[in-house]
Amino acid sequence: MIQMRALAAQNVRFKYSGSEHWALDGLSVDVEKGEFVSVLGCNGAGKSTLCLLLNGLIPHAIYGELQGNVEVFGTDVTKKTVAELSTQVGIVFQEPESQLFCMSVEEEVAFGPENLAVPREEIRERVEWALDLVGMSGYNDRSPFSLSGGQKQRVAIAAALSMRPEMLVLDEPAYALDPVGRTELYQFLRELKVRHGMTVLLAERDAEEAALFSDKIVLMKDGRQVAAGTPREMLHDPDKLRAMGIVPPQMSEVASLLNARLPGANFSFITVDEAERAISQSVVGRKVRRSR
Amino acid sequence: MIPAPSPSTASDKIVSVRDLKFTYEGGIQALKGINLDIRRGEYLAVVGGNGSGKTTLAKNINGLLRPTSGTIMVNGRSASDLTVAQLARIVGYAFQNPDHQLFCSSVVDEVRFGPQNMGFTQEDISRKVERAIEAMDLKGQRDQPPLSLTLGERRRVSIASVIAMTPEVFILDEPTTGLDAWETDDLMASIDRLNQEGRTVILITHDMNLVAKHAKRVLVMSEGRIVLDSDPGGAFSDLELLLQSKLVPPPVVQLAHRLSGLGVSRETLSPGELVSRLMLGGGEAK
Amino acid sequence: MTGFIDLYTEADTFLHRMDPRVKIVAVLLVSILGLVLSSLYSLLVLLAVIFVLLFLARATFSRTVFALKFVIRFMVLIILLWPIFDPSGTPVLASLGPVKITEPAIWRGVTSAARVGCLATVWYILMFTTSQRDLVRALVKLGLRFDFGLALAISLRFLPTLSATIDSIKDAQRARGLELDKGGLLRRARNYVAVLVPTIVSALRAADLLSLALQSRAYGAKADRTYLCDLKMRRVDGVALAVVVALLIIPVFAKFVLQVHI
Numbered sequence: 104m105i106q107m108r109a110l111a112a113q114n115v116r117f118k119y120s121g122s123e124h125w126a127l128d129g130l131s132v133d134v135e136k137g138e139f140v141s142v143l144g145c146n147g148a149g150k151s152t153l154c155l156l157l158n159g160l161i162p163h164a165i166y167g168e169l170q171g172n173v174e175v176f177g178t179d180v181t182k183k184t185v186a187e188l189s190t191q192v193g194i195v196f197q198e199p200e201s202q203l204f205c206m207s208v209e210e211e212v213a214f215g216p217e218n219l220a221v222p223r224e225e226i227r228e229r230v231e232w233a234l235d236l237v238g239m240s241g242y243n244d245r246s247p248f249s250l251s252g253g254q255k256q257r258v259a260i261a262a263a264l265s266m267r268p269e270m271l272v273l274d275e276p277a278y279a280l281d282p283v284g285r286t287e288l289y290q291f292l293r294e295l296k297v298r299h300g301m302t303v304l305l306a307e308r309d310a311e312e313a314a315l316f317s318d319k320i321v322l323m324k325d326g327r328q329v330a331a332g333t334p335r336e337m338l339h340d341p342d343k344l345r346a347m348g349i350v351p352p353q354m355s356e357v358a359s360l361l362n363a364r365l366p367g368a369n370f371s372f373i374t375v376d377e378a379e380r381a382i383s384q385s386v387v388g389r390k391v392r393r394s395r
Numbered sequence: 396m397i398p399a400p401s402p403s404t405a406s407d408k409i410v411s412v413r414d415l416k417f418t419y420e421g422g423i424q425a426l427k428g429i430n431l432d433i434r435r436g437e438y439l440a441v442v443g444g445n446g447s448g449k450t451t452l453a454k455n456i457n458g459l460l461r462p463t464s465g466t467i468m469v470n471g472r473s474a475s476d477l478t479v480a481q482l483a484r485i486v487g488y489a490f491q492n493p494d495h496q497l498f499c500s501s502v503v504d505e506v507r508f509g510p511q512n513m514g515f516t517q518e519d520i521s522r523k524v525e526r527a528i529e530a531m532d533l534k535g536q537r538d539q540p541p542l543s544l545t546l547g548e549r550r551r552v553s554i555a556s557v558i559a560m561t562p563e564v565f566i567l568d569e570p571t572t573g574l575d576a577w578e579t580d581d582l583m584a585s586i587d588r589l590n591q592e593g594r595t596v597i598l599i600t601h602d603m604n605l606v607a608k609h610a611k612r613v614l615v616m617s618e619g620r621i622v623l624d625s626d627p628g629g630a631f632s633d634l635e636l637l638l639q640s641k642l643v644p645p646p647v648v649q650l651a652h653r654l655s656g657l658g659v660s661r662e663t664l665s666p667g668e669l670v671s672r673l674m675l676g677g678g679e680a681k
Numbered sequence: 682m683t684g685f686i687d688l689y690t691e692a693d694t695f696l697h698r699m700d701p702r703v704k705i706v707a708v709l710l711v712s713i714l715g716l717v718l719s720s721l722y723s724l725l726v727l728l729a730v731i732f733v734l735l736f737l738a739r740a741t742f743s744r745t746v747f748a749l750k751f752v753i754r755f756m757v758l759i760i761l762l763w764p765i766f767d768p769s770g771t772p773v774l775a776s777l778g779p780v781k782i783t784e785p786a787i788w789r790g791v792t793s794a795a796r797v798g799c800l801a802t803v804w805y806i807l808m809f810t811t812s813q814r815d816l817v818r819a820l821v822k823l824g825l826r827f828d829f830g831l832a833l834a835i836s837l838r839f840l841p842t843l844s845a846t847i848d849s850i851k852d853a854q855r856a857r858g859l860e861l862d863k864g865g866l867l868r869r870a871r872n873y874v875a876v877l878v879p880t881i882v883s884a885l886r887a888a889d890l891l892s893l894a895l896q897s898r899a900y901g902a903k904a905d906r907t908y909l910c911d912l913k914m915r916r917v918d919g920v921a922l923a924v925v926v927a928l929l930i931i932p933v934f935a936k937f938v939l940q941v942h943i
Contacts, residue, residue: 144575145577145578146546146547146573146574146578147545160893160897164892164893165893184902185896185899186899186901186902187902193897194897196893196894200842200887201886201887201890202890202893204839204894204895205834205838206812206813206814207814209909210814210910214898214900215898215899217908217909218899218906219899219902219903220905220906223907223911226907226909227909246838248841248842251445252445262898263898266898275573278572281445281601282603282641283444283641283642286643308575308576311646344576345576348577349575349576350575350576350579353604356666357647360666360667360670361673364670365674374646375649375653378646378650379650382650382673459855459856480859480860488853490849490852490856492849494882494883495849495853495883496850496854496857497882498874498877498878498879498882508857508859512860557856
């Protein structure tokens with residue numbers, strides 16, 4: 104049985120109409136079902152363009168020249184409408200304010216299924232399910248204007264989830280959040296993947312949380328995939344990441360500096376836990392303890 | 396012509412806040428008694444989670460908000476005696492969203508707007524504009540419409556338009572939101588240069604990495620109060636306080652705390668420092 | 682500033698519970714009644730009834746004051762100005778050149794003021810007791826196309842956001858030395874460009890993103906979309922409607938058929 108990929112893109116090129124520059128220039132990327140993928144790149148690398156491609160907004164709502172092959176769950180995105188794709192791929196944009204347009208949280212989350220003529224009882228169930236999932240149960244009658252940034256983002260996610268997609272795409276979702284909100288968001292997305300089998304793809308500029316929560320990291324530059332692999336493979340070289348305009352995880356910088364100053368050392372950690380363990384157990388650690 | 400308010404006393408304190416309290420119209424008390432002295436040339440970061448009062452404090456300093464009670468002295472004069480426009484000659488404020496400022500058809504015109512409002516002479520204005528454009532590395536974009544530029548460029552235009560008014564104090568509200576690694580480095584280098592030239596810089600941010608790298612003094616705010624006022628090392632040594640103030644210490648700081656048993660100081664701020672301190676205690680790999 | 686647009690006050694009165702469609706129709710009918718009635722006494726009775734309903738709506742003090750301030754000022758203005766512009770009738774109480782203040786004119790002025798008072802205040806009752814959400818829902822159920830209803834809902838929803846954006850823009854420009862309240866008309870108009878342009882750009886950007894969000898949620902996918910929130914007429918709503926219709930029919934019949942001055 105052939106395992107259907109969540110995303111299979113081959114040699115994709117896309118130019119926004121009116122522009123001379125190829126926003127995507129030979130992008131090939133794969134995402135398996137149930138994977139948590141973080142796409143990292145500097146501003147202008149093409150991450151947002153990729154996100155817009157996944158639910159068909161490019162090319163159906165945003166015009167330009169598209170070349171190459173993009174298949175989402177086995178379907179060519181050019182062959183299905185955005186509405187049809189919306190039941191498979193949900194998208195969340197970076198500014199929560201501009202994607203919440205209803206007068207209450209409940210209406211917002213119900214809007215998608217309403218448009219699909221889902222029966223009323225089922226819509227009610229889906230709304231409660233989605234709000235519960237994002238931790239906003241009971242907020243049904245609140246107006247979006249009265250919510251905090253983090254809450255707005257969660258409602259936006261619930262509104263996408265109520266359409267029961269198999270993949271959730273998020274374009275810089277932590278943009279408007281403070282550091283605590285960022286971490287909570289990533290933790291929530293990880294839960295979504297682990298508990299509900301959701302495929303998660305998000306676009307980011309900062310590798311710190313991506314290192315902790317992703318199954319796979321894709322590095323993008325100039326509209327193309329530069330490399331893809333596990334977080335450790337992709338994020339252990341801070342110089343390479345900085346050269347791509349990506350903020351590397353601080354621990355990878357520590358590892359790299361230690362490797363430079365300790366002949367023979369081969370540290371490769373990207374999280375604080377890994378670093379603590381590796382350093383404590385290493386010679387350096389032991390040497391220090393001996394000398395005390 | 397907006398006259399420069401003359402300082403009543405020559406002092407090295409450019410901003411002095413005494414018992415500042417501020418309550419918004421809806422009844423929310425955003426500032427619960429702030430006492431603060433800022434000296435000329437300081438490089439200060441004001442950090443805190445959303446709702447801690449950091450933006451409210453900044454807007455009280457430049458007059459956009461007026462205290463409910465308490466006093467603010469700017470350059471020796473009471474801020475309540477000065478209009479926002481008069482205060483703008485001393486305290487420049489670059490907003491977080493540059494798109495809330497940009498409206499001209501070219502970068503040059505945009506940067507001219509501030510000094511023109513101040514009523515400087517044409518020669519003065521041209522000089523200040525050129526210097527600001529150079530300081531923010533915008534020479535290549537000077538004739539382009541600001542709205543067609545990238546976010547990083549638009550931020551720089553917004554900051555340049557504040558620089559051109561030649562204030563003594565710069566308040567920058569979350570200047571690096573949305574910027575990638577290159578853009579952040581470039582922007583912060585320009586801001587560091589401003590401080591090296593003698594300007595007082597107040598950075599409002601919740602990015603602790605930025606604070607660790609650039610600021611010399613940190614004010615941690617939480618629920619309308621200043622809960623900590625110290626150098627960055629001191630600020631990061633109290634993890635409990637940071638977490639309570641809804642701030643996340645940078646990974647390097649977290650690691651330093653965990654390795655403090657190995658002789659790493661809790662006041663470590665950067666990967667380089669951490670490694671150096673480890674090396675001092677350690678030796679060679681087998 | 683939001684108080685200006687969203688007058689809804691949450692409470693549990695019979696007016697709040699009434700089906701919003703009935704309320705809209707009732708308010709329309711009462712407005713027509715206000716136009717049909719011509720005797721001052723009938724209008725004053727109607728005005729009194731409306732004021733009673735207004736207080737039964739249990740709006741907050743500040744909102745009630747706001748509503749009444751506006752209406753009463755307008756009424757006083759009419760009472761004062763009407764006799765000046767209507768010199769017909771006798772007896773003449775005072776005169777100054779071409780201006781003649783006559784007694785009948787004063788009464789006509791008072792009558793018009795009462796009429797305006799009725800028409801304006803009854804709409805406030807609607808606004809105080811009906812959420813924007815229910816209003817839009819009712820309009821769509823009464824026949825407004827869903828697209829228009831959505832456009833109306835989105836506009837209402839973004840008004841406070843737009844207001845906050847404008848405040849932020851004003852602050853940002855004031856911090857650059859812009860003084861919006863100084864100078865002559867021309868200078869002020871020019872100054873407002875600095876606020877207008879960023880506002881329009883911000884609104885256009887938001888509209889762009891909004892359209893992407895709408896499409897991503899399958900807007901327009903099916904013609905027979907479901908509506909989660911459904912309005913159901915209760916018996917008491919039907920009774921209320923019947924009462925209002927009767928209240929309208931009787932005076933109309935009396936006035937136009939029986940030729941009674943009512």
